[in-house]
Amino acid sequence: SSSTASFSRTPATHPLSPRRREAPPREGAVRVLPMGSSDMASQPQSDSVKVAVNVRPLITPELVLGCTDCVTVTPGEPQVQIGPHVFTYDHVYGSTGSSSSLIFEQCVYPLVDSLFCGYNTTVLAYGQTGSGKTYTMGTNYSGESNCGGIIPQVMETIFKKADAMKGDTEFLIRVSFIEIFKEEVFDLLDDPGSVAKAAAPARVPIQIRETANGSITLAGVTEAEVKSKEEMALHLARGSLSRATGSTNMNSQSSRSHAIFTISIEQKRTSSSASEKSTSNEYDILSSKFHLVDLAGSERAKRTGADGLRLKEGIHINRGLLALGNVISALGDEKKRKEGAFVPYRDSKLTRLLQDSLGGNSKTVMIACISPADSNAEETINTLKYANRARNIQNKAVINRDPVTAEMQKLRSQLEQLQSELLFSRSGSAALEELQLLQQKVSLLELKNSELYCELKEREMSCEQLAQRAIATQLEKDQLMLKLESARNGKSWDDIENAGSEQDVDLMKTYISKIQQLEAEVTRQKFTTACRNGLHDRLALDKGMLLDDLGSGCEVGTLEVSSEVDEEEKEREHSSIQEKLDMELQDLDKRLQQKEAEMKQFAKSDTSVLKQHYETKLHEMEQEKRAFQVSPGLNLLIPFPPLKQ
Ligand SMILES: Nc1ncnc2c1ncn2[C@@H]1O[C@H](COP(=O)(O)OP(=O)(O)OP(=O)(O)O)[C@@H](O)[C@H]1O
Incomplete structure (x- = not known):
């Protein structure tokens, strides 16, 4: 093929650099251009x-x-x-x-x-x-x-x-x-083909041309492509x-x-x-x-x-x-x-x-x-x-x-740069859209959060109301139970219905006073029993000593004098016991007054519970009283001289 072959290229001017020597090549080595x-x-x-x-x-x-x-x-x-x-x-x-x-x-x-x-x-x-x-x-x-x-x-x-x-x-x-x-x-x-050299037409010389950039070319020279x-x-x-x-x-x-x-x-x-x-x-x-x-x-x-x-x-x-x-x-x-x-x-x-x-x-x-x-x-x-x-x-x-290739490379690199810029700008707008979406999402979540908070408050309020209602219901139930108990105890329905809180308080007072009486009686009986037991022992001791003295031949006149002395001593002992008992009674009075005050306070809140409490207490004390009455110590009663007034 004939073409215009570039014979030389004008080099880019460059300052002279130090002389370089290439290393000897290895046999068969292929140095690949970066x-x-x-x-x-x-x-x-x-x-x-x-x-x-x-x-x-x-x-x-x-x-x-x-x-x-x-x-x-x-x-x-x-x-x-x-x-x-x-x-x-x-x-x-x-x-x-x-x-x-x-x-x-x-x-x-x-x-x-x-x-x-x-x-x-x-x-x-x-x-x-x-x-x-x-x-x-x-x-x-x-x-x-x-x-x-x-x-x-x-x-x-x-x-x-x-x-x-x-x-x-x-x-x-x-x-x-x-x-x-x-x-x-x-x-x-x-x-020239198969034409003999002598018969061949005169050869046409090739013209040397110089391009604008200084390259020397040979116009129309044969450049044969070879594969081997x-x-x-x-x-x-x-x-x-x-x-x-x-x-x-x-x-x-x-x-x-x-x-x-x-x-x-x-x-x-x-x-x-x-x-x-x-x-x-x-x-x-x-x-x-x-x-x-x-x-x-x-x-x-x-x-x-x-x-x-x-x-x-x-x-x-x-x-x-x-x-x-x-x-x-x-x-x-x-x-x-x-x-x-x-x-x-x-x-x-x-x-x-x-x-x-x-x-x-x-x-x-x-x-x-x-x-x-x-x-x-x-x-x-x-x-x-x-x-x-x-x-x-x-x-x-x-x-x-190749200049065309160089231009193509330049264009390709420009294209790549533009593509990357486009990609960047696209990713930038995408990020903005994403940001807006996120902002919307945040707003929605905030709204939902406030709604849920309101709902929670409402629920809390309704819970409180329910709790109050539960208490009220419990109270009502207690009252009904009380009424039922009263009805069982034979009270008429009208009495039960008319029974108010004041009546309950009065009832409480009755219970309390009865309890006080019973407690005082129990205490008195306890002390009385204890005193009687003590005096009985003492009298027994004294009687034994007197018999011993008589058995040893003492005179009658001496016996009469000593009997008067004993009477005086017993009197003194009895007085001291009496004083102790008085003190204890006073103490019990105080405690009962305290209990009464407490009862009044309790009566304001829940009478049914108090009622139950005092009824139980009353029952226990009556049992205790009965127990004292049937106690064997009391069956051994010795005639006791009347207390000194
Ligand atoms: N290294 C060598 N060993 C043996 N013979 C050689 C060597 N170099 C050249 N010759 C012989 O010398 C003669 C001239 O060689 P050649 O034709 O290559 O010279 P030339 O420089 O090309 O001459 P011209 O300029 O006239 O074309 C040839 O016969 C060639 O065989």
């Missing part, structure tokens, strides 16, 4: 261009010519020495340095990782003709066997990662393949075949153009779990590109033996590489950069297309390919100088979010 992290997207990561040098071995033509190895790699150091020149890089491979097979793992894998995080990435192979750029990049990969080049390994890793992430991420992977040949951009994937590594490799192989190559003295199949193989990845993150959905931006869309650049080799016309067509090509190649060198110089020179020196991106199509890869929105690795042959020493030193300068280029990579 979704919804707008901070990461808006803050560019300042990254210097990484530079690696790959020293190829001496090749057959060089050995045939008797060339010697003039490049020395410092063991264990990323340092290259050629003659008096010593250069230090991020990595050095080949020769006595690290194995070239480590280029991908150490330099390129981190870029693939960044690609999946939404960053644009670039690998740029630079060097003189025949230095091994195409070999290192693997641009001419046919798919038949693993040549160990960078592009095939990138393709393989991309699909491995995509497979690992497909559970929660949708991928759209596309490739484009262009070449810049004689300062024109051609689409290497623009399939093999599919991608097919496009690479087909494009490589279309690439302009030619034989020179330096390289039997020298690339006469700068080739850029671009892998575009669009990732749509869809969280599978609901919990993730609530916290992450589940529909984040990231768009990133991996530019794999295989430059045409710098060459000297004299050495390459180019003439005619090849010479013209070489001039164009050198013009583009010169512009690239100038861009690298402008960006790599710290003084010029600080002064804000002009960067001549527009001097060539190559530099225009690589604008973001060098000093822009990309993470870039430059691989300087060099020949160790002493015959190439001059070009090698030039390459190493450029490469060394490129290390100073500072890029500002940002995560590329």
Whole structure:
């Protein structure tokens, strides 16, 4: 499919931050971008261009010519020495340095990782003709066997990662393949069909366009969607075949153009779990590109033996590489950069297309390919100088979010905010309604409470009335019982009916006076009995003593005198007893008066009860009196002299 491919993006300007080095990636590790992290997207990561040098071995033509190895790699150091020149890089491979097979793992894998995080990435192979750029990049990969080049390994890793992430991420992977040949951009994937190359119509160059926001686009370039590594490799192989190559003295199949193989990845993150959905931006869309650049080799016309067509090509190649060198110089020179020196991106199509890869929105690795042959020493030193300068280029990579998606996300977050606000306002009005309902409920309850209080008071009053009525009824019942008792006792109904409370009181008085009389009589009898018993004993004693005296022969005259004395003593004793009895009687009188007073008080309240009480008392006292009368002590009565008046 043909479309207008965005080739670069203008980075957001950001103050340069300290140089960061990424930790080496783990094999097969998938670093998942924190979704919804707008901070990461808006803050560019300042990254210097990484530079690696790959020293190829001496090749057959060089050995045939008797060339010697003039490049020395410092063991264990990323340092290259050629003659008096010593250069230090991020990595050095080949020769006595690290194995070239480590280029991908150490330099390129981190870029693939960044690609999946939404960053644009670039690998740029630079060097003189025949230095091994195409070999290192693997641009001419046919798919038949693993040549160990960078592009095939990138393709393989991309699909491995995509497979690992497909559970929660949708991928759209596309490739484009262009070449810049004689300062024109051609689409290497623009399939001419089965038409023979010679018979094919002249290729139409692609126009470079720059959008308002500074993005460089290629109008109408083929962006082929690919679903597999093999599919991608097919496009690479087909494009490589279309690439302009030619034989020179330096390289039997020298690339006469700068080739850029671009892998575009669009990732749509869809969280599978609901919990993730609530916290992450589940529909984040990231768009990133991996530019794999295989430059045409710098060459000297004299050495390459180019003439005619090849010479013209070489001039164009050198013009583009010169512009690239100038861009690298402008960006790599710290003084010029600080002064804000002009960067001549527009001097060539190559530099225009690589604008973001060098000093822009990309993470870039430059691989300087060099020949160790002493015959190439001059070009090698030039390459190493450029490469060394490129290390100073500072890029500002940002995560590329699809603008439409970004807008959608913005709208979605706005929608969520509005929904939450609406929910809040709704819940606020609901709370008000609830409050009003509660207030109504409270009023109703208060009303009901007061009603119940009134009812309770009424009940209390009626209870009191009932209690009074119960008392009255009880009284009435008592009166009726009394009347019934009276009727039983033979009273006429009229008497019973006319019997009032005054009559009751009179009756009480009668009872009381009778009780008083009886009590007085009982007391008197008690004392009388006691006195009689005492006197009887005394008289018996005295009589016995007198008989004893007579029996002992006493005279009669003496007996008469003593009889008079006894009479006087008895008189005195009797008087004292009489006094005691009088006192006791007085005491009893007092008690009876008290009882009478109490009776009067009682008579005012409940005569029936009193009546009963005194009737019982009267009955008891009569029984007591009878008991005294039949007492055996009284049957032993001895004639008692009359009391002294
Ligand atoms: N690391 C290497 N080991 C063995 N042979 C190599 C290596 N690198 C390159 N060669 C050989 O060197 C020759 C030139 O390599 P290549 O075509 O990749 O160079 P180039 O830089 O792409 O040249 P040009 O700029 O002319 O296209 C090829 O025959 C290639 O097989």
